[in-house]
Amino acid sequence: MPRAHLALIAALLAAVAVSIFSDKIDPYFLDVLTSIGINIILAVSLNLVNGHTGQFSLGHAGFMSIGAYLSGCVTVFLGPKLFGDAGGTALTQNVLFFFALLAGGLSAALAGLVVGIPSLRLKGDYLALVTLGFGEIIRVVFQNIDAVGGALGFIGLPPYTNFAWTYGAVALTVFVVVCLVNSTYGRGFLATHDDEIASEAIGLNTTRYKITAFVVAAFFAGIAGGLYGHYKLSIDPRGFDFMRSIEIVVMVILGGMGNTVGVILAAILLTLLPEGLRSAADLTGLQQLRSLSEYRMLIYSFLLIVLMLARPQGLFNFRFGKARV
């Protein structure tokens, strides 16, 4: 068995093992860990599009919201019908959750296909705008569907997300993205990134590579959305706005586009930053630190500009010389 597969299985087992002892872990700490896991899934999957393939998507939160709503629909509407109000035994709950996440991922992937086909035939700039528009539209659509709570948000999701599911999904995402990029097929992503015209000249169908990357990324964003919904237990459509997408983009850029390890580090760092500032404010009594986390966006945007001007390969990209930018 290849090493990557062994690593995946080991990671999945470790996730389940930790999850068994999760009631021994401090709940606040567990909360932060779950947030980190979800952000890692989002950042690593977006990295496939924005990093490896060299396109630019600004609507990752939109796909996340599709996953959250669809998987929420499965557990809230379908679950009680199949297994009674409590969702049956632990086993049936987990089976249900598996299919809910799958439904969320697949529907997000389908949306990715619909959005991707027209916009990916053209240059990256267009994709950025189309995905930005898509993210806003999908929010408007969910706000207008009363069956899922409309503008008030979708409430009453069962608390199915736990450590095992979150980090199992993290392991799966990292595994799929890394194996995909390092496969023979995956070289096409990198070729598309490096030079689209040259890739087309040697006979690669760059549009297809771009769409594949986009759809896979949307799938994992949908799964992250499902996990998020069943962790927060309610879905606020406004929580998936443009700013959320930007947060994920900043993780990818900070980590170094196309550098999976860097992106994971950046996702951890950026999730911990507001928490760290908050607890630092409580510890030192300096309330300015707390307000600093409110100006997150200001810091992020400034970081984006400075990074692009001074260090376009990202903070955590330590490969000197031949940086893939």
Add this chain to the structure above:
Amino acid sequence: MTEFLQQLLNGLSLGAIYALIALGYTMVYGVLRFINFAHSDVFMVGAFVGYFVGQHLPHSTVWGSLVILATAMLACALLGMLIERLAYRRLRGAPTLNVLITAIGVSLLLESTGQAVFGAEPRTFPGVFPVKNLTLGPLVISSSQLLVIGVAAALLVALQFIVFRTRIGTAMRAVSLNPKAAQLVGINNDRVISFTFALGSALAGAGGVLYALNYPSIDPLMGVMPGLKAFVAAILGGIGNIPGAALGGLILGTVETFVSGSQFSTYKDAIAFGVLILILLFRPAGLLGKFTVEKV
């Protein structure tokens, strides 16, 4: 019929504003081949400059309105040049993705600075412009709508004059056609690009004031939606094409107004997006644009 004409008028006045913003996108795209995401926030800054200047001016006077328009345009022109100088100039020749990310960064920086400085709550734009309602038969025409259309038309004519009848305009077209060749015949590309930013941003500033005149509630994120729609308008007309941007703006504004007057009004923001997808699928070069093959 009356309703149709009334909606058409509303649509044209909205479209005129979209056209003003779209021109900035299309001109910058013409010379630099990238989408200036920050343009929609320059539009917002224009509205805020108008707001602060307007508080010190008497209400409902003609000269006051002119002062507001002029200061907003001037301030935005300076802002546009500043953005180009500090953020974009260092990235000439960098991969397009880096420029795009920088542009998004500048856009977010302006928005979040706006939120930090002005606060996120909407403010009411002062009624500096004289407002009268004219009735033409069954039609009700507000003077602010006429003003928007009139000012937009005047600015378009001025722009057409600058681009096609002046030295700097010729230089702009030369840079847009072929930057290297332009440099070879002695054009200072940086200066031309700076001027293009100033011109486009001034139009966005005017657009911001005019928009605030018709929709008098302004906030730091007000530029996002109009900016997105104006960009769609620029693509609809053919990006890089100045008359195309004006045409696209008018079409989009009219369509949007008719949709919001119909039973599908909640989806009015989705229209621009739908239009964008349709153009990208069927005519990516836009209505007036020429399809070009990219060469290595």
